[in-house]
Amino acid sequence: MKPVTLKEIAETLNISITTVSKALKDYPDVSKKTRKLVRETAAQLNYRPNSFAVNLRTKESKTIGLIIPEVVHHFFSTVIKGIIAQAEKKGYFVIILQSNESYELEKKQIDLLMSKHVDGILISLANETSDFKHITDVMDQDKPIVMFDKIAKIVNCSKVIIDDRKAAYMATQHLIDTGCKRIAHFRGPLLPQNSIDRFLGYKKALLDNDLPYDSSLVYICDCSDKSFEEGKNNAAQLLKDHSDVDGIFINTDMVAIGAITEFNKRGIKIPEDISIVGFSNWFMSSAITPTLSTIDQPGYQMGKMAFKQLYKELKALKQQKEVHPKIIELETSLVKRDSTKTLI
């Protein structure tokens, strides 16, 4: 069964293709009668515009690209959901590609999307990425790009972020407020801005409270798909290295849950022996025993806002208006649960 085209509708009604096209697009210069006739015939023949032809003419595909470091990740799933929900509202499709936290792959994915001529790109950077030419290249071609969560401060495009430093400060301050004196930090990898910022927030909170910063209390984890294991291993190592630690601020809930599991196994009491604050408010943090105090990170909202900003830029571009990059900062909050408690 061949798809129905404008031509067939035109032939059926013995009018021109032009008029059919105009009628279907509600151009004002078509008589009501003709319009009605055309619409009816189109509906009857189950006409669908050939999107390939439309794309070629209008030079837009109503499709955007989304590059995510890792799809199997609760936070990113939430972001994806926010993006596709918002995109759907505006009639946009979303093509998802995964960078696997690899710079090379990320470059390749950008290239693929540019070849595909998507209208715009949403991206959360790979941990490895420290050079941004592939991103600025996109911008140079007047293709809108919006970064979210894992961003590069140096690149002058719109971004949707949280204030990681502030959030980490809040988390660490909470540990201090509940009586912790010697606080460790399980941080993320070295490059990504958000793991740097969380580290800096942790450090600043210590200093502001006259607690010494001790670099040997900072443990690194990849935060890869082995996060849970890393949490366990870091927890075990910490017990070996520093038995005097009484609090930990941990880069992600997943790692924190690994740590809790290890502490539970070894009979370390939380929060009596060690208090813990995680990051992201993954729902499992309220399922683990003890429940995990954490920073709530609004993933769905982040996805939604990222698309909204991209959409604005898409529209501005169509109207030849200039686009001013915008930094959108979403609020985070501290969720207090059983892994932290003021002990009397």
Next chain:
Amino acid sequence: MKPVTLKEIAETLNISITTVSKALKDYPDVSKKTRKLVRETAAQLNYRPNSFAVNLRTKESKTIGLIIPEVVHHFFSTVIKGIIAQAEKKGYFVIILQSNESYELEKKQIDLLMSKHVDGILISLANETSDFKHITDVMDQDKPIVMFDKIAKIVNCSKVIIDDRKAAYMATQHLIDTGCKRIAHFRGPLLPQNSIDRFLGYKKALLDNDLPYDSSLVYICDCSDKSFEEGKNNAAQLLKDHSDVDGIFINTDMVAIGAITEFNKRGIKIPEDISIVGFSNWFMSSAITPTLSTIDQPGYQMGKMAFKQLYKELKALKQQKEVHPKIIELETSLVKRDSTKTLI
């Protein structure tokens, strides 16, 4: 900066567009010299074929649609990852849409994808879906469609599945083998084939072992984003209704983890008082205390195979060969952990 076209390359070299096109596509009837020249110029000008024009000519977009009931779901994330990894290998893009387990939305998404002229569709059905005209319509238009995980037996398209009945039987048999005599089942919603099959597997295992089937021991859960809560509630209800139950086979790990959390809270010992087997082998099942025995369900593999099958059909279609729907069944296995144990 305007994109470079074939025309520009042709003008630069003073040859025809035809020859440029052929040279870039390695047609044999182009001299080596010309080919080299064209390739060099194209590279230099950073030429990228306009995919819109290519789509229009070739009538394919190298893009497939994927409809998922719920993106924020560990199992489905894994499937998505498998799909996009495999699609990328073959040079295909994947557009993701979410049905939210709603039949109406699912219909709409199918419609959107058909308008978009994707080359093929992968779908896991919404729980609500009990009419399949929207699916058969796709097939009638010679658009390949492959179902996975949540399928409809009645629709004659390719499917990638596991043997839910067998897996559930295996899970229940394991409970029986470890000494359980009165086994409850937390099942999924009424419509989806896989929750029906898991229920039937449970029932058959009971009967084969001369244990009476008691419908009051079967609890339903939506398996929505409230799964964890449902697990807790069902567990609480079960204790109230049937204090003599000594084992539960639970439809998904997420629900099972909710149940474990509730039992832990109430001081019910697992597996001493109640043994539990879950379904899916979500990584949290090895993080919870006690670790959860479960059925391993190969999500990544399922995604991979689903795309592979779709790709085969896409190729067959292009060669005008007939397509025979294929049912691909993936193996599952029982993972024994601490939530089940033979007690002496």
Next chain:
DNA sequence: CTGAAAGCGCTTACAG
């Protein structure tokens, strides 16, 4: 080996 020409299905500036 090279190229002129048709055509994919649409949109839209322009003429009447």
Next chain:
DNA sequence: CTGAAAGCGCTTACAG
């Protein structure tokens, strides 16, 4: 209000 025509950028059957 209607329609002929150009053109988006490519591919490919065909002629030379």
